[in-house]
């Protein structure tokens with residue numbers, strides 16, 4: 598897709614008029630249409646009151662999943678919404694018993710800490726944790742990860758794109774090995790969905806977890822969970838609630854009677870306003886298509902690396918272009934202080950220890966913004982303005 602077609606979306610994102618927005622790996626820019634969507638929520642609440650539940654609210658955590666499904670290669674009805682990735686991951690963990698001989702959870706030290714804390718917390722339930730460490734601080738060696746998955750492994754909750762360095766992991770190979778060993782993969786697609794193509798069906802992913810906050814421009818409170826439909830009936834989450842019940846309005850006391858569809862993974866009252874807020878971003882990414890976003894991202898990521906290296910900065914990214922996601926981590930002495938000064942000057946970026954200043958162009962980023970941010974880093978260093 599030609600760049601001018603993508604740049605036509607810029608007026609739809611008010612913040613792009615005010616600053617150089619290069620932080621979609623953390624919080625995607627808010628679409629103008631989110632105002633309308635959130636007003637729709639307020640109007641429904643105000644004018645329909647409790648009837649809004651039967652109009653659409655009750656079904657929304659799964660209906661909204663139908664907007665995520667094409668972005669991750671799932672089918673309608675297979676994705677449910679949750680307040681955050683950690684909760685979605687906890688729902689998956691609660692489907693498993695760690696007291697049997699198969700009790701190992703294989704993680705990497707490049708996965709998002711919140712998810713790893715949750716996995717470590719399963720040790721009191723009998724889980725054994727195996728951590729595969731990165732050797733270069735950029736990626737995780739695939740063969741060492743695959744070797745760690747054995748017949749004692751129950752779960753492999755790993756990231757598709759690593760949050761620190763945006764290194765793309767070979768999800769298909771991980772799923773293949775896990776399947777061979779009889780383990781399940783919980784793929785964290787938070788840093789890929791909307792930026793890098795994901796195909797849960799083609800890869801045979803068991804569980805995929807992500808959110809709309811970042812590359813899907815959907816704001817906080819809108820995370821999602823895909824469960825391979827063939828697995829669904831075999832899973833009974835202990836983290837459950839009335840929305841997963843076959844007959845919630847019978848208000849029966851006693852054992853859970855699970856629904857057979859994606860509602861099975863819900864629990865209590867959903868975060869309705871967040872679901873309204875997430876819709877416009879999902880619709881925009883759906884219209885553009887992840888392939889077109891990825892094509893532009895590949896080009897802009899390569900350009901950023903070239904610009905940063907041209908200034909003599911260290912760039913913590915994989916050497917192979919195919920293994921790079923949407924973010925470039927630029928490291929310099931005093932990188933944290935420089936990142937704060939960049940933000941003060943309205944170049945919105947962030948910083949991660951061990952990686953550097955994270956710069957993330959998205960489909961709405963103009964090429965000149967890449968040049969401008971690298972020049973600004975140079976200016977800050979040269980004038981010692983940090």
Ligand SMILES: Cc1ncc(COP(=O)(O)O)c(C=O)c1O
Pocket residue numbers: 680681682683684709711712756758759760785787788808820
């Ligand atoms: C790969 C990845 N997983 C998980 C999270 C956080 O998930 P949550 O705060 O929704 O639990 C992040 C957040 O920044 C992330 O980059």
